[in-house]
Amino acid sequence: MSANALYTDLSGYYDLMCADINYPAQSNGVRRLHQLFGNQGRRHLDLACGTGPHIRHFIDFGYDSCGLDINQPMLDRARQRCPEALFTRQDMASFEFDHPFDLITCFLYSIHYSAGIDKLEACIKRAHNALTQNGVLCFNAVDKNRINNNLYVSHTTEHDDSSFTFRSGWHYCGQGDQQSLKLSIAKTTLEVTESWQDEHAMVALGFDDFDRLLRRYFDVHIFEHDYEKIIPWDGVSGNALFVCVKT
Ligand SMILES: C[S@@+](CC[C@H](N)C(=O)[O-])C[C@H]1O[C@@H](n2cnc3c(N)ncnc32)[C@H](O)[C@@H]1O
Numbered sequence: 001m002s003a004n005a006l007y008t009d010l011s012g013y014y015d016l017m018c019a020d021i022n023y024p025a026q027s028n029g030v031r032r033l034h035q036l037f038g039n040q041g042r043r044h045l046d047l048a049c050g051t052g053p054h055i056r057h058f059i060d061f062g063y064d065s066c067g068l069d070i071n072q073p074m075l076d077r078a079r080q081r082c083p084e085a086l087f088t089r090q091d092m093a094s095f096e097f098d099h100p101f102d103l104i105t106c107f108l109y110s111i112h113y114s115a116g117i118d119k120l121e122a123c124i125k126r127a128h129n130a131l132t133q134n135g136v137l138c139f140n141a142v143d144k145n146r147i148n149n150n151l152y153v154s155h156t157t158e159h160d161d162s163s164f165t166f167r168s169g170w171h172y173c174g175q176g177d178q179q180s181l182k183l184s185i186a187k188t189t190l191e192v193t194e195s196w197q198d199e200h201a202m203v204a205l206g207f208d209d210f211d212r213l214l215r216r217y218f219d220v221h222i223f224e225h226d227y228e229k230i231i232p233w234d235g236v237s238g239n240a241l242f243v244c245v246k247t
Pocket of ligand 1: 007018047048049050051052053068069070071074090091092093106107108110113114115
């Protein structure tokens with residue numbers, strides 16, 4: 001299934017699926033990184049913004065935020081959550097705006113939705129062009145060489161007399177530049193369970209490849225994937241936060 005079809009199906013369940021994500025901590029962590037590395041400007045763009053949970057926080061921090069996503073139903077929900085923001089339906093590999101930004105974010109590994117290394121580089125180039133001097137691109141990523149195919153995250157939540165269990169995990173076959181995200185949803189109502197499975201392809205890189213690619217455009221800082229502390233990446237963890245400064 002394509003990412004677009006997937007998120008059309010998921011848009012009604014998306015916020016439920018993400019109920020255990022600490023969006024305030026993620027947004028505040030990136031706000032602090034931007035304060036440390038950026039130019040103090042307030043124009044913000046969130047790539048692959050989904051239903052706009054981070055944008056809500058950035059607006060509340062005093063940013064002037066825009067969001068883009070390829071999926072219209074996700075954007076419709078984002079608009080309801082953040083009527084102050086501008087949302088447009090665009091592909092992050094080819095986006096255009098008529099003004100620059102001081103901070104561009106891309107959360108929840110969404111940069112991996114770039115369909116292949118060429119599209120990823122196109123997205124990085126677009127972000128570089130769209131940033132002001134000392135503007136920051138910040139995203140999280142997973143290293144293909146450190147994916148544990150047996151690891152899943154799972155949570156259960158109640159909604160409208162039903163119980164939902166969401167499960168997701170990365171899978172990398174060990175070669176090439178594609179990994180997949182496996183998702184499953186089980187909905188139980190009155191002891192009847194319906195389940196839904198999806199696996200879709202995403203771009204796969206090692207952190208050394210990410211670093212090489214980003215350094216063509218940016219000053220690059222890699223941190224541990226911890227939004228509450230600013231700790232340099234230890235060279236071992238499979239998830240990290242990338243802070244890329246346009247100099
Ligand atoms: C995992 S969701 C993340 C949403 C949001 N950033 C969050 O943290 O909740 C991934 C989002 O990426 C969007 N997406 C996938 N491919 C895209 C592309 N090429 N350009 C823009 N958005 C894309 C999907 O529509 C979906 O809303």
